[in-house]
Amino acid sequence: MNQSQQRNIHNQGGQIPQILNGKYRILQALATGSYGCVYQAYDITQNKFVCIKKIKRLTIHQIGGYGTATQNMREYSILNSLNHDNIIKLIDQFYVKKPQDQCENQENITLCMVFDYIDQNLDIFIKNFEKKKSYIPLIYIKSILYQIVLGIYEMHVNGFIHRDVKPANILISAQGQVKIADLGLARQVTQKRQTFTPGWITLWYRPLEMLNNQTNYTKAVDIWSLGCVFGEMVRLMPLFRGQNEPEQASKIIQSLGIPTEFSDYNCLREKYNPEQPFNYERNFPYLPEDGIDLLKGMLNINPSQRFTAKQCKEHRFFDQIKDLSLEEINQIAQKQSEQCQKNYLENQKKIEENKLRIQQEQEQQRLKLLQQYQQNRQKCESLEASPEYDL
Numbered sequence: 279m280n281q282s283q284q285r286n287i288h289n290q291g292g293q294i295p296q297i298l299n300g301k302y303r304i305l306q307a308l309a310t311g312s313y314g315c316v317y318q319a320y321d322i323t324q325n326k327f328v329c330i331k332k333i334k335r336l337t338i339h340q341i342g343g344y345g346t347a348t349q350n351m352r353e354y355s356i357l358n359s360l361n362h363d364n365i366i367k368l369i370d371q372f373y374v375k376k377p378q379d380q381c382e383n384q385e386n387i388t389l390c391m392v393f394d395y396i397d398q399n400l401d402i403f404i405k406n407f408e409k410k411k412s413y414i415p416l417i418y419i420k421s422i423l424y425q426i427v428l429g430i431y432e433m434h435v436n437g438f439i440h441r442d443v444k445p446a447n448i449l450i451s452a453q454g455q456v457k458i459a460d461l462g463l464a465r466q467v468t469q470k471r472q473t474f475t476p477g478w479i480t481l482w483y484r485p486l487e488m489l490n491n492q493t494n495y496t497k498a499v500d501i502w503s504l505g506c507v508f509g510e511m512v513r514l515m516p517l518f519r520g521q522n523e524p525e526q527a528s529k530i531i532q533s534l535g536i537p538t539e540f541s542d543y544n545c546l547r548e549k550y551n552p553e554q555p556f557n558y559e560r561n562f563p564y565l566p567e568d569g570i571d572l573l574k575g576m577l578n579i580n581p582s583q584r585f586t587a588k589q590c591k592e593h594r595f596f597d598q599i600k601d602l603s604l605e606e607i608n609q610i611a612q613k614q615s616e617q618c619q620k621n622y623l624e625n626q627k628k629i630e631e632n633k634l635r636i637q638q639e640q641e642q643q644r645l646k647l648l649q650q651y652q653q654n655r656q657k658c659e660s661l662e663a664s665p666e667y668d669l
């Protein structure tokens with residue numbers, strides 16, 4: 279524990295920090311959402327950091343039956359039914375009751391879910407590489423992606439869809455162990471055709487079938503999001519950054535196109551008219567052929583042809599890391615890091631050169647038009663000045 283964390287635990291400007299359930303000392307808020315708040319805390323009985331997700335304003339009635347369970351009660355029950363190395367584990371749970379004066383049945387209950395504290399999320403991990411001006415070593419990309427795939431596979435075989443796969447919901451320990459977190463939007467699926475609320479997944483990671491307001495989407499939505507996360511790890515920036523649903527759909531279609539045999543989206547094809555087929559090799563210049571193949575399989579526009587979690591898990595891209603320990607992966611990553619920095623600088627240079635080239639081309643085009651305009655003007659003027667003009 280470092281000094282600032284020590285300070286946080288023992289005292290904060292003379293205030294005694296809040297202790298929950300007699301053993302969790304709240305240190306700081308990590309995130310706030312509509313459901314409540316996520317805190318870093320310290321377990322004073324076991325001397326370790328934990329993460330507490332507080333879900334506010336449940337009524338006793340809601341706790342009593344599944345039928346009325348809220349979205350976040352769903353997270354709690356799904357977490358309790360999954361046990362996998364790559365899915366965050368619920369290590370404790372308790373309720374905090376806050377009686378309200380109006381009516382006993384309306385008593386406010388806060389559910390607190392306790393997890394092991396994991397050092398960082400994938401969003402921060404990616405941003406740190408960007409700050410260092412280096413791509414992520416390929417071996418890390420393989421290891422992280424493989425662990426996410428294993429966690430998602432576990433959810434899918436148990437009949438759950440995560441529905442919010444994105445870097446901020448993927449936690450990574452200092453050793454490189456990955457845990458999928460935030461099952462707040464997860465849903466159970468049955469064999470029967472089911473309909474769901476459209477548009478759960480965070481916009482940038484949402485597949486076309488969700489943007490098209492469809493409600494009968496499948497587990498394939500998680501694989502699309504995985505593809506977006508994969509691409510983001512490679513490029514250090516999100517693949518499709520729309521501001522709203524139509525813009526998100528347009529960005530996907532403009533980039534990837536829509537397969538002609540896929541008649542569901544004829545209207546979208548006409549509307550957005552992709553310019554040219556997406557060139558994976560040019561857009562991911564440092565990703566080897568097996569990685570490109572996996573990425574293409576994950577980012578298939580057609581959900582019924584998109585890779586399944588099983589196909590992803592068995593893909594040859596992961597062959598290299600399946601038998602390696604996290605320590606061995608870290609060692610290989612060290613060896614790859616110098617090249618990753620070179621690649622980053624080389625590619626940045628290319629991007630800058632490209633920008634400059636486009637600017638120059640635009641400037642040339644502007645000058646050419648100006649010249650043409652001036653020539654035409656001169657012609658008009660000389661025509662106007664000629665004696666035949668009046669006739």
Ligand SMILES: Nc1ncnc2c1ncn2[C@@H]1O[C@H](COP(=O)(O)OP(=O)(O)O)[C@@H](O)[C@H]1O
Pocket residue numbers: 308309310311316328329331366393394395396397398399446447449459460461462
């Ligand atoms: N077990 C944990 N250890 C450390 N940080 C966590 C943990 N769980 C969540 N966080 C952090 O809190 C953030 C929000 O948690 P999350 O479960 O995703 O809730 P939300 O529904 O608010 O997105 C995550 O993006 C992550 O940075």
Ligand SMILES: [Mg+2]
Pocket residue numbers: 446447460
């Ligand atoms: Mg989240």
